[in-house]
Amino acid sequence: MDLATRYMGLPLRNPLIASASPLTGELDALRRLEDAEAGAVVLPSIFEEQIRAEQDRWERLTAAGADSFPEALTYLPDPGAYRVGPDRYLELIREAVRAVDLPILASLNGVTSEGWISYAKGIEEAGADGLELNIYFFPTDLGEDGQALEERYLQVVRAVRAQVSIPLAVKLLPAFSSLGNIARRMVEAGAQALVLFNRFYQPRIDIAQLRLVDDLALSSRNETRLPLFWIQALRGRLDVSLAASTGVESEQEVIQYLLAGADAVMTTSALLRDGIPQMKRLVGGLRDWLERHGFASADAIRGLLSRDRLAKAAPTARARYIDILQRYPDAEDGQPTAGSPAP
Ligand SMILES: Cc1cc2nc3c(=O)[nH]c(=O)nc-3n(C[C@H](O)[C@H](O)[C@H](O)COP(=O)(O)O)c2cc1C
Numbered sequence: 001m002d003l004a005t006r007y008m009g010l011p012l013r014n015p016l017i018a019s020a021s022p023l024t025g026e027l028d029a030l031r032r033l034e035d036a037e038a039g040a041v042v043l044p045s046i047f048e049e050q051i052r053a054e055q056d057r058w059e060r061l062t063a064a065g066a067d068s069f070p071e072a073l074t075y076l077p078d079p080g081a082y083r084v085g086p087d088r089y090l091e092l093i094r095e096a097v098r099a100v101d102l103p104i105l106a107s108l109n110g111v112t113s114e115g116w117i118s119y120a121k122g123i124e125e126a127g128a129d130g131l132e133l134n135i136y137f138f139p140t141d142l143g144e145d146g147q148a149l150e151e152r153y154l155q156v157v158r159a160v161r162a163q164v165s166i167p168l169a170v171k172l173l174p175a176f177s178s179l180g181n182i183a184r185r186m187v188e189a190g191a192q193a194l195v196l197f198n199r200f201y202q203p204r205i206d207i208a209q210l211r212l213v214d215d216l217a218l219s220s221r222n223e224t225r226l227p228l229f230w231i232q233a234l235r236g237r238l239d240v241s242l243a244a245s246t247g248v249e250s251e252q253e254v255i256q257y258l259l260a261g262a263d264a265v266m267t268t269s270a271l272l273r274d275g276i277p278q279m280k281r282l283v284g285g286l287r288d289w290l291e292r293h294g295f296a297s298a299d300a301i302r303g304l305l306s307r308d309r310l311a312k313a314a315p316t317a318r319a320r321y322i323d324i325l326q327r328y329p330d331a332e333d334g335q336p337t338a339g340s341p342a343p
Contacts, residue, residue, distance in 0.1 A: 001287045002297035005039060007264040008167035008193035008241045010103045010129055012039035014283050015258065015298055019195075019245055019266035020044050020107045020132065025084065025092060027099045029276060036279035039264065040103040042132050043096060046089040048110030051119045054086045086119060093126035103129040105169070111137040111152070113159035120163040130167040133160055133191075134198060146177055153182070154189045161190030169193035169243065173200065174226055183230075184238055193241040194234075195266065196227045218269035223247035228260045233317070235261025236308030251285025258286075261303035 003014035018041045023029050025044040033041055084092065089106075096104045106128040108120060123131055135156050139149050157170055170191040176182045183194055199219060203212040224247035231242050244257035245266040257265045270278045286298070295301055303309055315323070 001290055002299070003039075003283070003287065005264060005298060006241070007040065007103075007243065008130055008169055010040070010167060012103060012264065013037070014039040014286070015262070015264045016254065016279060016283050016286075017042060017105075017243065017264050017266045018271060018279065019268045020134070021268040021272060023268070023271055023276075027095055030096055030100050030102075032276045033271075033279055034100040034102050036276050037283040038102060038279050039283075040105060040129075041096075041100075042105045042107050042266070043089075043092060043128075044084075045107040045109035045134055046084070046086060046119070048108075048112065048116050050084075050089075051086050051110075051116040055116060086122075090122050090126040093123060093128050097127040097129075105130040105132050107132045107134060107171075108160065109134040109136060110156065111135055113152075113155040117156075117159045117163055120160050124164040124166050128166060130169060130193075131160070131164060132169040132171055132193075132195065133157065134171040136173070136198060150176065150182055150185070154185055157186055157189040157191060167192040169195055169241075171195040171198045171245070173198045174230070175200075179230060180234065180237075183234055183240075187238050187240045191240060193243055193263075194238075195243040195245050196230050196234075197246055199223075199246055218273050219247045220269075221247050221249045221253050224253050224256065228256060229317075231257060231262050232260040232305060233307050235303045235306035248282070251282050251289060254282055254286050255289055255301070258298060258302050259305045261306035261308070263302070 005012040005015040007015070007017070014037065016037070016039045018024050018033050018038050020042040022044055024033070024041045030041060093104065093106055104127075106123045106126075108123065108131060110116065120131060133156065135153050137149070137152065157168070161168055168191055170186050170193070172183070172186070172194055174197045186194060201214070201216060203214050205211070206213050227244050227246050231244055234242060241263040242261060243264040243266055244260070244262035247253060248257075248265060248267040248270050254265045267279070267282065270282070290298065290301070307314065
């Protein structure tokens with residue numbers, strides 16, 4: 001069975017990628033992910049705030065004379081505020097590249113295109129095979145319109161692109177008014193891959209204690225539908241790799257994402273919930289399913305149900321939407337959409 005995959009120009013032994021989380025920041029876990037047949041790993045993010053704090057620290061230290069050194073030290077940001085500092089992160093990349101024979105993608109998480117971006121060069125020099133850019137910006141300023149916000153995103157992508165020559169992925173939030181258009185412009189700005197989607201971390205309210213709670217709920221398979229929709233819609237229409245991210249619990253979601261048109265499928269929650277051996281079950285489950293259904297490779301199903309492939313026969317998204325609403329409750333058992341290839 002041939003599961004070989006190309007993701008943003010990188011050869012992967014299969015399409016399964018362990019996405020960014022604290023798990024991928026441990027060398028031992030990386031080795032176990034390699035044994036569990038992961039196709040690639042994304043290291044946890046280094047954040048703009050961490051890089052800036054380090055840069056500020058250096059500026060203060062170098063601006064201050066040797067005599068005032070002890071005093072300058074009192075300005076240092078709390079070193080315990082972040083898990084891993086910028087220097088240690090580069091060391092993690094070097095160690096990861098040495099420890100495993102898998103593509104190592106570093107992750108840069110920021111919202112501005114200012115000086116800190118030059119850090120991306122260090123990521124490339126440390127040996128990362130690719131870079132994933134997570135622009136996680138909360139547009140709470142009521143004065144900033146959508147166009148300005150999109151331009152802000154694009155500027156970050158262009159600025160990072162200018163720093164590195166390794167493949168660049170952009171992890172997108174689904175909250176753009178014209179997602180296809182911003183996806184296209186991300187590609188024009190230099191992205192070789194789009195990761196659909198970044199997951200919003202939203203608060204809940206504890207009504208007993210009357211407080212906001214910022215906890216982190218792991219995802220479930222119910223959350224695959226939005227990324228599925230957009231992967232299905234974008235496949236074959238942009239010169240870019242597509243990675244599905246969010247909601248993988250079992251091989252079923254992996255297969256659905258590939259059928260929709262994902263080049264690679266990422267998972268974090270499943271690994272945190274079920275442990276690293278879940279990676280092996282996902283890869284094995286995909287392999288078994290392909291065999292049972294007479295497919296010789298992962299490529300053979302990739303995009304089989306994409307909009308691009310179904311275009312002539314399939315109804316428009318709006319026609320499907322009207323149909324779903326009007327067929328309820330019949331639509332609950334999920335009628336196959338006209339234009340689907342026979343199973
Ligand atoms: C504990 C935890 C830490 C995470 N840390 C990062 C991170 O550092 N950078 C990042 O881009 N995404 C991070 N993510 C998001 C995941 O990479 C992934 O995009 C998200 O969990 C959705 O995928 P899933 O449904 O497979 O969990 C984190 C997720 C979790 C649960």
